[in-house]
Amino acid sequence: MESPLAAATTGLLTGAALIIAIGAQNAYVLRLGIRRQHVLPVVAICALSDAVLIAAGVGGMGALVEAAPTAITAIRWIGAAFLITYGxxxxxxxxxxxxxxxxxxxxxxxxxxxxxxxxxxxxxxxHVYLDTLVFLGSVATTHADLRWWFGAGAAAASLLWFAGLGYGARLLGPLFEKPRAWRILDGLIAVVMLTLGATLALGH
Structure with a gap:
């Protein structure tokens, strides 16, 4: 029989696999982390948002998301416009x-x-709704009565990642004492944002 620790560990690893990727949110947290500006509220927003969405997914809200494609489409277009603008x-x-x-x-x-x-x-x-509400919510159901332990593990992965990214980014501070380094970082961020924005606009 599966233990609560095993379910939580599976949730931690599954959540980490989804969260640790080059994306718009991570790029923004990294940028503020390097500048040491508002790291605590930014990390808190990211981690708490994921925790709320994961809890909703474990609680069965994923079915509502799958049944409301129009809402997801609207979010996709708004998100694409935002990402392209920031890019x-x-x-x-x-x-x-x-x-x-x-x-x-x-x-x-x-x-x-x-x-x-x-x-x-x-x-x-x-994608955050599909990853948390639908995917993680679906995987959580396979853990039956231990699904909330799975969800707790996934939420812990989010907290650990964003805290590490936000506060660990300051270690890169010496590298970014030169304007050229900021130009390179902003260039990479622009590529990420514009690529993600175009991808959303094209419906992928």
């Missing part, structure tokens, strides 16, 4: 030196902007 902004920073962080002090991002942007990256991504 163009990152590209502008990468190509125009006057928009780069100087080595003497990074440009400040307000807490409100950081919070709203993080919420947008999290909740305007249609």
């Amino acid at each position: 163009l902004m990152a590209a502008r920073r990468a190509f125009h030196a006057e928009h780069l962080e100087a080595a003497t002090g990074p440009v400040h991002v307000s807490r409100r902007t950081a919070v709203l942007t993080t919420l947008a990256f999290t909740w305007l991504n249609p």
Whole structure:
């Protein structure tokens, strides 16, 4: 018989496999982490959002998502527009030196902007609903009475990942003391955002 620890470990590994990937949300957390700006609220939003969605999936909300394709389509288009816009902004920073962080002090991002942007990256991504509500929710049902342990493990994976990404990014600080490093990072972020935005717009 499966133990609660085994179910939680399976949830941890499954959640990690879905979360640890190059994506818009991770790129934004990384950028703020390097700048050491609003890391705690950003990490909290990401982890708590995943926990809420995972709990809803374990509780059976996945069926509602599958039954509402119109809502997912609307989120997909809004998310695509947001990602493309942010990608163009990152590209502008990468190509125009006057928009780069100087080595003497990074440009400040307000807490409100950081919070709203993080919420947008999290909740305007249609894949997050499919990954948490549908996929993780479906896998959780295979653990029967231990499905909530599975969900707890998946939520723990999210917390560990975002905390590590947000607070660990500061170790890259010395590398980003030169404007050139920021140009490269913004260029990579632009590629990620524009690619994801185009992918969503094309319906993939």
